[in-house]
Amino acid sequence: MTNGKVADVTFVLNGQPITAQAGETILQAADRSGVTIPRLCYKAGYRPDGNCRVCMVEVEGERVLAPSCCRRPAEGMKVNSTSERAKKSQAMVTELLLGDMPGQTKSPYRRESELDRWATWLGVTKARYPQRHQPAPDMSHPAMSVNLDACIQCGRCVRACREEQVNDVIGYAWRGEESKIVFDLDDPMGASSCVACGECVQACPTGALMQANDVGLVAPDKRVESACPYCGVGCLLTYNVKDNKILSVDGRDGPSNHSRLCVKGRFGFDYVHNPERLTKPMIRKAGVPKTTAILDPEKMWDTFREATWEEALDLATTKLLAIREQHGPKALAGFGSAKGSNEEAYLFQKLVRTGFKTNNVDHCTRLCHASSVAALLEDIGSGAVSNQVSDVALADVAIVIGSNPTINHPVAATFMKNAAKNGTKIILIDPRRSDLSRHATYFLQFHGDTDVALLNGIMNVIVTEDLVDEAFIRDRTENYEALKKLVLEYPPEKVAPITGIDAQTIREVARLYATAKAAIIFWGMGISQHIHGTDNARCLISLALMTGQIGRPGTGLHPLRGQNNVQGASDVGLIPMLYPDYRRVDNPDVRREFEALWNTELDPKPGLTVTEIMSAAHDGIIRGMYIMGENPAMSDPNAEHAREGMAKLEHLVVQEIFFTETAGFADVILPATAFPEKTGTFTNTDRRVQLGRQAIDAPGDARQDLWIIGEIARRMGLDWKYAGPADVFEEIRRATPSMGGITWERLQTESSCTYPLEHEGDPGEPIIFIDNFPRPGGRGLFMPAEYTHADEMPDTEYPFIFTTGRQLEHWHTGAMTRRASVLDALEPDPVMSVHPDDLAKLGIEPGGAIEVESRRGKITAYARADRGMQCGTLFMPFVYNEAAANLLTNDAVDPFGKIPEFKFCAVKAGKGGKVAAAVL
Amino acid sequence: MPVVKVLTDGIGELNLCDIGVYRSRGGYEQWKHAVTAMRPADVVELVSKSGLRGRGGAGFPTGRKWSFLPNNGRPRYMVCNCDEAEPGTFKDRMLLEETPHQVLEGILIGSYAIGSRHAFMYIRGEFKRGYEIFMQAVAGARAAGFIGEKLFGTGYSLEVTVHRGAGAYICGEETALLNSLEGKRGEPRLKPPFPAIKGLYGEPTVVNNVETLATLPHLLKNGAEWFSSVGPPKSPGFKIVSVSGHVKRAGNFEVPLGTTLRELLELAGGPRDGRKIVAIQPGGGSSACLFEEHLDLAYDFETMAANGTMLGSGAVVFFDDTTDFVKAAHALVRFYAHESCGQCTPCREGGYWLEVTLERLLHGGGLDSDIEMLVKVAHQMTGINLCPLGDSIEPFLASVVKRFEPQFRAYVKPSVAVSA
């Protein structure tokens, strides 16, 4: 019993000796031994609450019965779950609950209600007790129905909402027989602060809380274990499918989500069944000019005509080849997708490199963490996270900077909130006050754009107060003196007026981080999307190095990845200067290795990045492009410029599932498959390679993306032989040694493997940099960074700061989520977050129209009052094509990562006219 | 008459709310003495030796309770339970309103004994006047240097926080009280862990009743033997008993434990003229009834337990021969059903079922079989709840149905009985 370890216990259950493993309850031990004890309020994985009293057992020598779900057995204890008294109690409680159900019988809201199951098991068929009050149904939420007449007050939803997801919406109100599940202050669910994670629905045993539209009553004909198509957290899930339609989604116990999901993962799946899905190859009609206008999908047949796959693929390829012949490989480029699988990304870059014969291949990593990766590669030799999100539970301190995880990485955020409740001190650093601030010990609402100054100030304190880890600096780093010299120029008193954070707070935060036993840093695009994004990341790396907060559990650096496969797409070489596994294309040895693997000559020069490609298109240098599953017309900064570039292309092939804003610029459109329609691997923010399995067939004549890439390759004369994703994965293992030990078979059984995993059978390495950094000499590099300004500062003409990002209910440019019925119902219109004082100054009512204009464009959206904003700053998600935030953003880029400054530009604002209609 | 004046000394004669008056009679001397001349362990030992048992209901030996606190270097909390809402109990309220400094001095001494540097006083929401009086007492004591930093020049500091409840009987249950203090829903916690291990804010905590703590200054002043020599050996000392019901002069009476029920009845002026006592509920709403043949029993923890009931919080209710026990049972069941926090099924659902069934019986809609069901359900829902509230219905209900069954049967209309 020492060292917190609890020994196994042997006790007697119903006359049989059984062993409870350390810490197990009677119920858990019984389950493992095959003894059935009824239970209702207990849910595996949740804290047992012991309220329903269905699991009561008799313990010899005790006056009252004990709840087996909570009670831990003692050595030699004699327990009986089937004694007369225990059985009677179990049955009576079940009967009391059954008596409250509508019609005093089986739940009308879901199949397989757990109450029904246990009632049958206990032989309770009818209730002799009268019904309690019957709350009225609440159908106010688009995704979930609330029928509390079937509620048994087990409180699983309360624990789901408060203890698992920590959204604190559901409560248990009133008392006695009036006890009732409530949302906020007994508000309708749809009007409450519910974020629709659906954890409560997943937890409810009776269907009192259930997916809307009676989904709970339909029996699926298959359940397919897969993953979520949205963000980098990488939740595993199960698709419930009937007649080739997804009925619903359940969270699956994946290592990164423990059965949790967010609103997008759980309710955002029906985009795949949207009637606007592209089902036929399309070719641009002769003579229809390309303009920068966004085309209406309803009118797409004005511009395009239907084609056969043969014709479309032939045209797509011949034109690309013709451009290559006439202008050389540098006139071609490809954008792959961080939404596609590793196999797709790998083949796509291979196609561009070996077929187009150029390194002009990139994807949206450029727009999200390119600067972080640049700094990480430079300073510690690897672009991936050092520790997984789950390490936050082991951290005493967690810095979360430039990140709004409850919105952008909602399930990762739940683990941060869990940790905070268990004592991890969160230091939230962000110009915008986000929901995580409720759980933070320190919240530093600093002035946007001043990250380097603030971080240098923190490092100054660590140096001047001698809180550095000298041994770590001596043994594992280089260039410390240069860093020290620079940060000494940033005393807190000097940094305070720049950042808006007082010197005392800077000191306290510095001490807290530096002296923590284990401290981790999470960051998001608030760090990376600046022209000094690489410098921002360098500071974070220096902070971890100087304090030795890396290479151990609960420490490290974790840039939270955006897309579900942005990690994987980068790993397998969807990057202009890097081959798979981050090996430089301009290293001749490396090149020769890949020339051997791919059996062809390769371009020795690094290719152009996303933004460079768009400019080159503008300048007529890039003439032909192949874009798979990316939407630069919406996602690129200064979108008008990007759209002009695309309009100038001689030939554009777009592979898509919808008629996106970008598809309107295409010459050939190839209808592709959505996530649940294909099998492949996806690598999440934690370096976990996870398997997405096909659940349904693609609609119409839409084809597998791997097949499409292969057909283009074939027409380019490449001799590829891949029967399916497994074959491609085999080649990835060879091209990417850090994943070399992961086998397709193992993924089938485990669904998730963490790399580095070089040799078959290795467990994988959740923590890296334990002994050294993968740089020449093995040392981490300090790169001092001076504080600099954004490219475009506010002035009298453009006095507001404009910043962009995402929104919980939508994904990126909205191509999927605006076509997912629940998500669209929750957030249908373009909204701009504005501080209420600014709204008052501008004379705009909350909900009124606001017009915002930068030097590059002008949009009108609905103003949303948000006290989390700083005065003088406006925020808008880049989802809405009727008010595309990226028409305003600045395309100035970071010199190292080439990432655009999405997080900062100057705008003016005023009362708006009419908000345009969405083009969907 | 066996009345004594210990805790009640001066009540009704002096303005003991005035700190000057209280101090003129030796008030706060024991507090000073404890901090300056005693080690905490000495106080614990003294209280253990005295045999003092908790006055809040469970009668748990106070010294023993204190000794459960682990020596883990964590902060410890003393919480005084002044949520008094047990049916028939009104002694804590009197102490609060009439002699607040005595209560406060007890809290302070108890805190010192267990090594707490922060004490909490949880006052029933309805006791607004008592709350105001107590707040003044705290202010006075603070001004006099009895609360705060480095008391009496020693290194010991103590803070006191006063909290008002919001009107729920269940918040008198110690773990519900702690939840309520923390700002959470006032519902009992699963035990174990007990508050001594994981109490307020997860730290080792002692919850003691007002009367228990108010006894401490007297114990320190007069010694353990003075206390333990009074009353039966296992139930030593004095107790304030709240007597009510069908008596001429209901009120609080401070008596040595072991005083008989008949003596208590006499103290309260006896039965109403021409009436005779037929039942006695001796220990609050959750105790089983005794009957006229029990009037000569000694009123102490042991004797009550030996006779199938309990002393509880020391609230004795006398019922005379005019009582309609169906109505009495209904009133009490309704109380418990209403006060159920609603988290466990048997208490929430079973309590409600008993209430509506009794109501139906009272209104002429009862079935003959209801009476068996009442007893059966009350019995089955007992022993399977999360806290004692759910187990509180059976004792009174079962005892009066058994004794006065004809009264219950009489409510069943013959026609209904036949059709059933």
Ligand SMILES: Cc1cc2nc3c(=O)[nH]c(=O)nc-3n(C[C@H](O)[C@H](O)[C@H](O)COP(=O)(O)O)c2cc1C
């Ligand atoms: C439903 C319920 C209500 C209670 N109400 C009170 C109360 O109002 N005052 C009180 O001192 N104890 C009350 N108790 C007992 C407390 O839980 C606890 O045992 C007591 O405060 C301990 O103090 P003591 O050891 O000094 O008696 C109640 C218990 C239950 C189960």
Ligand code: SF4
């Ligand atoms: S709504 Fe469902 S999960 Fe919530 S308390 Fe009721 S039965 Fe339990």
Ligand code: SF4
């Ligand atoms: S027995 Fe009643 S009051 Fe006690 S916890 Fe259960 S429901 Fe709440």
Ligand code: FES
């Ligand atoms: S399952 Fe144990 S009390 Fe509900």
